[in-house]
Amino acid sequence: MNVRELAVPGAYEFVPDVHRDHRGAFVAQYTESAFSQAVGYPLRLGQVHHSFSRRGVVRGVHYEDVGPGQAKLVTCPAGELLDVVVDLRVGSPTFGRWDSTRLNPDSCRAVYLEEGLGHAFVALRDDTVAAYVTSVEYDPATEHEIDAFDPALGLPWPEGMEYLVSPRDRGAPTLAEARRAGRLPSYEACRALHADTHVERGDRAR
Structure with missing residues (x-):
């Protein structure tokens, strides 16, 4: 399995080996040893859920209060999405920075994001399925949103697509508005979540 840290520290792309033959394919989407070696701690399982989206659906930018926060491992078993x-x-040091990855069942890539990071995607095909493994159960009282079309963020949504957005996400504040309101997580609080288990980046095997 190949792993790389994205431009946002605390977010990782996992690319597993896909074994193909005349019957189809087999892939180990997650292995604890590879995950722990890259991230510095094991994946905690709180909930597994899926979303089903037609082409053009944008979900996010979503994030949770810290603590406890909610880390996510995201895959795309059907269709295709830009995560x-x-x-x-x-x-x-990278506040406001973003990175993106295309997820689909051909590559079987996965994206992991630590607590405090925002997550969004756009479905690039009809019948796109996003699968989430989250560190804690979903609690609507602790989830918040940022405007995915905030010009200050400049997220890489494809041009020429008709976007479908929920009323809640459409009315989300900008990054600056959420910061002024004191709704965003602090970097120090996020770092403290894994202080006892985290391996320093320079010591991680790649």
């Missing part, structure tokens, strides 16, 4: 991670941690 986006945004650094929303106030005080982070």
Whole structure:
């Protein structure tokens, strides 16, 4: 399995080996040893859920209160999506930076994002399925949103597409508005979540 850290620290792309033959394919989407070696701690399982989207659906940018926060491992077992991670941690050296990855069942890529990072995606095909493994159960009282079309973020949504957005996400505040309101997680609080288990980046095997 190949792993790379994205431009947003605390977010990783996992590319597993896909074994193909005349019957089809087999892939180990997650292995604890590869995950722990890259990230510095094991994946915690709180909930597994799926979303089903038609082409043009944009979900996010979503994030949770820290603590406890909610880390996510995201895959795409059907269709295709452009997955986006945004650094929303106030005080982070990369605050406001984003990175993106295309997820689909051909590559079997996965994206992991730590607590405090924002997550969004756009479905590039009809019948796109996003599968989530999250570190804690979903709690609507602790989830918040940032405007995915905030010009200050400049997220890489494809041109020439008719976007479908929920009323809740359409009315989300900009990054600056959420920061002024004190709604964003702090970088130090996020770092403290894994202080006892985290391996320093320079010590991680690649």
